[in-house]
Amino acid sequence: MANIIEVKNLTKTFGDMKAVDDISFEVAKGEVFAFLGPNGAGKTTTIKMLTTLLKPTSGEILLDGKNPVHDESAARKSFGIVFQDPSLDDELTALENMEFHAALYSVPREVRRKRIEELMNFVELWDRRDSLVKEFSGGMKRRLEIARGLLHHPKILFLDEPTTGLDPQTRNHVWSYIKNLNKTEQITVFFTTHYIEEADQSASRVAIMDHGRIVARGTPGELKEQTGTESLEDSFLKLTGYDIRKESTGADRMRTHAKVWGRR
Amino acid sequence: MEVIYILWLRQLKRYFRSKARMIGSIGQPILFLVALGFGFGPIFQKAGGGNYLQFLAPGVIAMGILFTAMFMGIEIIWDKQFGFLKETLVAPVSRMSIMLGRTLGGATVALAQGVLVFLIAWAIGFRPGFTLLWVAFIFMVLIAMLFTAIGTAIASVVDDMQGFPLIMNFLVMPLFFLSGALFPLAGLPGIIEVIARLDPLSYGIDGLRGALVSGALTFGFWYDFSVLGVITLIVLGIGAYLFSKIEI
Numbered sequence: 001m002a003n004i005i006e007v008k009n010l011t012k013t014f015g016d017m018k019a020v021d022d023i024s025f026e027v028a029k030g031e032v033f034a035f036l037g038p039n040g041a042g043k044t045t046t047i048k049m050l051t052t053l054l055k056p057t058s059g060e061i062l063l064d065g066k067n068p069v070h071d072e073s074a075a076r077k078s079f080g081i082v083f084q085d086p087s088l089d090d091e092l093t094a095l096e097n098m099e100f101h102a103a104l105y106s107v108p109r110e111v112r113r114k115r116i117e118e119l120m121n122f123v124e125l126w127d128r129r130d131s132l133v134k135e136f137s138g139g140m141k142r143r144l145e146i147a148r149g150l151l152h153h154p155k156i157l158f159l160d161e162p163t164t165g166l167d168p169q170t171r172n173h174v175w176s177y178i179k180n181l182n183k184t185e186q187i188t189v190f191f192t193t194h195y196i197e198e199a200d201q202s203a204s205r206v207a208i209m210d211h212g213r214i215v216a217r218g219t220p221g222e223l224k225e226q227t228g229t230e231s232l233e234d235s236f237l238k239l240t241g242y243d244i245r246k247e248s249t250g251a252d253r254m255r256t257h258a259k260v261w262g263r264r
Numbered sequence: 265m266e267v268i269y270i271l272w273l274r275q276l277k278r279y280f281r282s283k284a285r286m287i288g289s290i291g292q293p294i295l296f297l298v299a300l301g302f303g304f305g306p307i308f309q310k311a312g313g314g315n316y317l318q319f320l321a322p323g324v325i326a327m328g329i330l331f332t333a334m335f336m337g338i339e340i341i342w343d344k345q346f347g348f349l350k351e352t353l354v355a356p357v358s359r360m361s362i363m364l365g366r367t368l369g370g371a372t373v374a375l376a377q378g379v380l381v382f383l384i385a386w387a388i389g390f391r392p393g394f395t396l397l398w399v400a401f402i403f404m405v406l407i408a409m410l411f412t413a414i415g416t417a418i419a420s421v422v423d424d425m426q427g428f429p430l431i432m433n434f435l436v437m438p439l440f441f442l443s444g445a446l447f448p449l450a451g452l453p454g455i456i457e458v459i460a461r462l463d464p465l466s467y468g469i470d471g472l473r474g475a476l477v478s479g480a481l482t483f484g485f486w487y488d489f490s491v492l493g494v495i496t497l498i499v500l501g502i503g504a505y506l507f508s509k510i511e512i
Contacts, residue, residue: 076356087347103270
């Protein structure tokens with residue numbers, strides 16, 4: 001099976017802080033790949049580099065054979081993303097947010113209406129389609145964000161903590177949809193989550209990141225075997241330790257500092 | 265093309281949904297028209313300048329466009345803070361079409377604002393000539409395009425809202441006060457005249473005033489048009505480049 005994502009010696013530094021420290025991995029086409037790690041491990045920074053939002057300090061990335069640094073627009077065509085933090089337009093209605101996305105990704109007109117309705121029904125927001133997003137609760141916004149991310153069917157789907165803040169029913173619902181999409185459309189799924197059981201159930205392979213480095217890779221079974229634990233969550237804790245990480249990460253602070261002082 | 269359209273449409277929807285902003289942004293032009301127009305009118309008349317309101321109104325119409333246009337451009341900072349900008353940046357669309365869509369959207373809103381100020385000026389006694397109204401309209405479009413593009417380009421490199429008052433104080437105000445909006449450019453002290461000639465708004469106001477008030481043209485329509493057109497194209501190019509450099 002060919003690799004759809006290839007990352008070699010990827011590094012990102014903000015000032016003196018190494019947010020991502022010389023990581024390499026690959027994701028096979030059609031795989032569901034979980035990218036795990038405690039807060040501040042460098043997961044989001046890695047995803048930002050994969051999705052052209054940040055330039056790597058060094059290292060190489062290939063997305064479906066395209067380099068996001070030199071061949072940005074070709075790379076952008078190959079993926080879709082659900083961001084960790086909100087990225088909806090609050091002043092537009094739910095439906096308008098969906099239509100905006102469909103136009104941006106030139107979803108063919110004949111499937112556009114149908115797919116928007118189907119996805120909004122799926123996240124149970126179709127009845128609220130004409131409400132402004134600013135009137136939505138946090139969970140509703142999250143659902144809309146997921147529906148929007150699934151609207152165009154890309155080759156690779158990045159999901160950065162997609163289910164954070166959702167109740168178990170919705171999470172379950174969302175995951176069955178994602179798995180189905182993966183099966184029927186052969187979409188490669190690359191996701192991060194703090195619900196380790198999601199990775200245990202859905203991922204074919206897992207990489208665990210900590211302090212900017214990848215500390216373990218393999219199938220959930222392999223990782224459990226390697227650490228001699230019963231569940232992936234236990235392996236995760238065994239590999240990354242039991243210390244609680246600071247929520248405001250060093251990387252974030254360094255970046256803010258660098259921005260304020262004009263170094264980017 | 266559809267990308268440009270949808271970006272344009274978004275700006276319009278956002279604007280027309282916020283009635284407070286629409287009303288708030290015409291307050292200042294009205295104040296200028298009434299206070300300056302009537303306040304300085306007698307002096308201007310005595311100095312042999314004719315009817316000051318006739319002279320001032322095109323300048324204030326341009327001001328209405330300028331302020332709204334710059335502000336529309338700066339909405340990008342807003343989008344950065346609320347996260348929406350990411351949605352556009354990861355999309356497989358050219359940075360030029362993002363820049364164009366946003367600029368056209370903001371410019372349309374600014375133009376609507378200009379038309380509104382025009383009508384208000386007319387209501388309080390401004391009597392323009394109507395034969396060259398289409399020329400005036402072209403200049404209003406150009407002013408709107410140029411300054412929305414400048415605002416957008418600046419906003420792409422500014423990261424937080426704190427920078428915004430600085431932009432207003434050190435850019436928009438001088439652009440306005442040092443153009444020919446409030447006073448004729450002829451016979452100014454040397455340095456002020458040089459500055460006024462470097463200010464792109466001067467050419468917009470000259471064209472607009474020349475089209476609305478007979479005998480008020482200083483530089484010539486084609487000259488004004490070319491200066492504004494060329495600068496607008498350059499700024500659009502710079503904006504598209506800056507967009508491709510945004511990191512979040």
